[in-house]
Structures are given as structure tokens and as C-alpha cells.
Amino acid sequence: MAYRKWRADALFTGSGLLNQDQVLITEKEHVEAIVNLQDAGPDIEFLPGLICPGFVNCHCHIELSHMRGLIPERTGLVDFLITVISRRRAKPEFILEMAAAAEQEMYRNGIVAVGDICNNLDSFPIKAKSKMIFHHFIETMGIMPQIAEERYQASVKIRETVISEGFSPAERVSIVPHAPYSVSRDLFEKIALDPDNHLLSIHNQEDAEENRFFLHGDGEFQRLYRVLGIEPSNFNPTGKRSLESYMPYFRSEQHMLLVHNVDTRKEDLEKNKREKLYFCLCPNANLHISGRLPDIPLLMEEGVRLVVGTDSLASNQQLSILEELKTLQAYYPQIETSLLLGWACLNGSKALGMEELTGSFEKGKKPGVLHINNLRDGKFSRESSVKRLV
Ligand SMILES: [Zn+2]
Incomplete structure (x- = not known):
């Protein structure tokens, strides 16, 4: 041997x-x-x-790789979203070429498994051939309740194609909500009740404006919806912070990856304790978008399970988990190297249900x-x- x-x-x-x-x-x-x-x-x-x-990248969007270097830094989340939405179209060959380069980059950077968000089938030919293991999160959104069924069925169709084309085994595909502020109650319920959704991911509390939108219905997210031509009154504020507003939709046995958590506070953690919850840190993307990091000492003190992601090349200069760990340790030198590696290796594997392999x-x-x-x-x-x- x-x-x-x-x-x-x-x-x-x-x-x-x-x-x-x-x-x-x-x-x-x-x-x-x-x-x-x-x-x-x-x-x-x-x-x-x-x-x-090898590292586990719990949050990426390979299909956005063609947006590398396109989005200005530190505009805040709402302007970042507006720019991504307005500039994400490109020639299909270019999208595929950049997705292929991103896949290679992750592999070279020691990544062995990826939780990848996708809104369409663009990146699947690349991912299906990869040596890395993928969990595909098919992302859906829509704040108008009347389009919930249509949006959900569109995602079901993508999932069916992914499986029937042999792009992925069924257990590595889920339909997930984009973010608390972009999904109606009806759509949340459809996602939560889908019997194949064992593992979920959501962009959580990425900006203080998200909590403001849930508490009062005003602020930057009103502006986002006006710019997108959607009447913000379709969104009903709950009077609670966002995590508390949507968490009750989900079943306790569902694994959930909460991504970003920049405006997650102690009260959010205390009110929303769950067995199968993972908090994903994407520090370089947070610095790119808003210049602000999550309260990582708080997350550590509260004993939540932490994992690491790169987010996409729209909000990051590279797809490297080591660069994320270097940023975390540069800002918080008290965090031991072994702890950071544990988040990036075994915790990430457990979060994606891949601990048997990686x-x-x-x-x-x-x-x-x-x-x-x-x-x-x-x-x-x-x-x-x-x-x-x-
Ligand atoms: Zn993301």
C-alpha cells in the first residue's frame, strides 16, 4: 500500500x-x-x-463569481443588494468561465466541501464535476404572499432538474429562504414544511436595518423595495427582532445555518436557542459590505456553534477560508488558532452533514x-x- x-x-x-x-x-x-x-x-x-x-466553506455563491471586483466597498447592505441585482446578468459563457475559475480557486485553497447558494442552474455543470463535495442551497425569495406558491414551485423545479440530470444526490439539495426581509410568511411556511428540507441556510441579521424593518417596517429596506418597484407595505412588521420573527416557522429537527449575524445580539441568542443551529461567519464579506463584524466574543461566550464561509466574489477578493481565519484572528487575537480551525473543519462538516467524510x-x-x-x-x-x- x-x-x-x-x-x-x-x-x-x-x-x-x-x-x-x-x-x-x-x-x-x-x-x-x-x-x-x-x-x-x-x-x-x-x-x-x-x-x-481540509476546510469547509459553509457559505458561497459560485454563480456570482463573474461579479468579482464589480461592487464598491462599504456601501452598506441595501446598496450592495441593489448593485448585485442590477449587475448580476452576464453572458452565459462568461458566468460559466468565472464559476469554473472560482471552483479551481477554492480547491487550490484547501477547501474540500462547500455549502453553495444558487438561484438557477448556471453553476451546476461546474459543481457536478468538482472534486469538492457540495450541498446546494436553492435560494428563493419574494415578500408578496400572492407569489409564494409560484416562487416555491420554481425552486422545486430546479431541485428536480438537479437530481434528474445527475448533478447531485437528492440529500445534498435543499430549498432555502434568501433572508428574513425578502421572504413572505407564506413562502417561509412552504420552505419549512418541505419534507426534503433537512438542512437550511439563511442570510441572518446581516445589517441592523433588517431588525429595524421587522420592528418598525421602516428604514433602508423600505428604500430597497421602492427601488425594486415593490410596495413595501406587502411586508408586515412583527414588532420583534428578525430572528425571533421567523425562527418559529422551522421544525426543531431541521439543521439551520444562520449566515452573517452582524447585528445578532445576546437577546437573539437567548430567545432562539436550538439544538441544530450553526452560526456562519463571513468576515471579509462583512468588511466589504458594511465594514462591521459580528460580535464574535458574544457568540463564543454564548457557546453557539460557529462555522466559516467566504460568501461570493461579489463581496470578497478571494475564496479562501484561511483568509477568513486570518481576518478573524487579526481582529480578535485572543481567539486560539485551534479554535478557528475547529470552526473551519469539523464544525463546518457537521453543519453540512458531511462529518462522516470530512x-x-x-x-x-x-x-x-x-x-x-x-x-x-x-x-x-x-x-x-x-x-x-x-
Ligand atoms: Zn451570501
Whole structure:
């Protein structure tokens, strides 16, 4: 058998850090074992830095990759959305070419699994051929209740095509709400009651204006709907903050990925505790769109499960989980490297229901093997980069 043996200054297993006296053994793409150096035999490759399992990108929109560099920074969420909506059209060949480049970029950057948001079938020919594992979130939206059935059925049709064309197994496709402010109660209910929707994702509390819209029905989101030619009175404010307003629609057994959480507060976390809730951080996209990060110390204190995403190239300069971790540690140097890696590896795998395959160096898994260099005192530096070994 063609075993390979790896050693580094530090070995992150998926849940903890081991020192250079431990050796990772792989057989092709599979993990064979982690053993003591004295038991590992000859031909061990030593790498300065850190070895860890492949990264899980819990939030991306590959189909928006052609928008790289198009959207100005720090305009706030509403102007960002208006620009994305007005500029997302492009020639199909260009969309496909940029999606293919984005897929390659993620693979090179050590990503092994992706939760990908899609509004159409554009990116599926690329994703279906990928070596990465995808969960496809077919996104739907519409605040007018009278179009809920039509919008839901359009997403059902996309899901059926994805499965019948062999783009993805059925268990890796769900129909999901875009965001609390863009989905009517009727549409939320259809999504929540869909028996195939075991895993859901939603852009949550990305901006303080979202909570304002739910509490009072006014503010920037009124402007968004006027610009889009939709009468904002179709939206009924609940008088509650957004998370509390929509969470009761969902079944407790449904896994939910809440993405962004920039304006998530302690009261939101206390009022909406659930077993299968994951909070996805996309710090570089948050900085691009509004210049503001979530209250990460609060999320950590409250003990929620954290995962990491890149969001799309419309709001990010690259699709790299390492760059997201570097940003998180630059803003919050107190967060240990092993904790960040745990969010990006095993937590991400669990969130996407892929922990049988990825996220940690357990025998039989195919988690990918990454080498990260240029750490300083165990922390990422600006120069840290990632190379894929397996
Ligand atoms: Zn997004």
C-alpha cells in the first residue's frame, strides 16, 4: 500500500492540536492513523508550520463569481443588494468561465466541501464535476404572499432538474429562504414544511436595518423595495427582532445555518436557542459590505456553534477560508488558532452533514490534508498561506 507519512510543528486533528511527535499516515486520499513518532517507521515528511484537515466553506455563491471586483466597498447592505441585482446578468459563457475559475480557486485553497447558494442552474455543470463535495442551497425569495406558491414551485423545479440530470444526490439539495426581509410568511411556511428540507441556510441579521424593518417596517429596506418597484407595505412588521420573527416557522429537527449575524445580539441568542443551529461567519464579506463584524466574543461566550464561509466574489477578493481565519484572528487575537480551525473543519462538516467524510483525521475519512506555513507564536501571520497536500 502506498502510505504517506506527515509531520509538522503542529498537527491539528479536527478537534485538537498535537505536537511534532505525532505522525499522520494517509493512504491515497484516506486517513489511516495518527501514531507516535517512534512507531511511525521511515520516510516521514516534515513540514515547518501546521498540518490540518481540509476546510469547509459553509457559505458561497459560485454563480456570482463573474461579479468579482464589480461592487464598491462599504456601501452598506441595501446598496450592495441593489448593485448585485442590477449587475448580476452576464453572458452565459462568461458566468460559466468565472464559476469554473472560482471552483479551481477554492480547491487550490484547501477547501474540500462547500455549502453553495444558487438561484438557477448556471453553476451546476461546474459543481457536478468538482472534486469538492457540495450541498446546494436553492435560494428563493419574494415578500408578496400572492407569489409564494409560484416562487416555491420554481425552486422545486430546479431541485428536480438537479437530481434528474445527475448533478447531485437528492440529500445534498435543499430549498432555502434568501433572508428574513425578502421572504413572505407564506413562502417561509412552504420552505419549512418541505419534507426534503433537512438542512437550511439563511442570510441572518446581516445589517441592523433588517431588525429595524421587522420592528418598525421602516428604514433602508423600505428604500430597497421602492427601488425594486415593490410596495413595501406587502411586508408586515412583527414588532420583534428578525430572528425571533421567523425562527418559529422551522421544525426543531431541521439543521439551520444562520449566515452573517452582524447585528445578532445576546437577546437573539437567548430567545432562539436550538439544538441544530450553526452560526456562519463571513468576515471579509462583512468588511466589504458594511465594514462591521459580528460580535464574535458574544457568540463564543454564548457557546453557539460557529462555522466559516467566504460568501461570493461579489463581496470578497478571494475564496479562501484561511483568509477568513486570518481576518478573524487579526481582529480578535485572543481567539486560539485551534479554535478557528475547529470552526473551519469539523464544525463546518457537521453543519453540512458531511462529518462522516470530512473535517477531521479519523481513520477512513477523506478530509484532505493541508499545510499552513508562516505561523508566528502559533498564530496566523499576514504571510501565512495554505498548500494542499492531499
Ligand atoms: Zn451570501
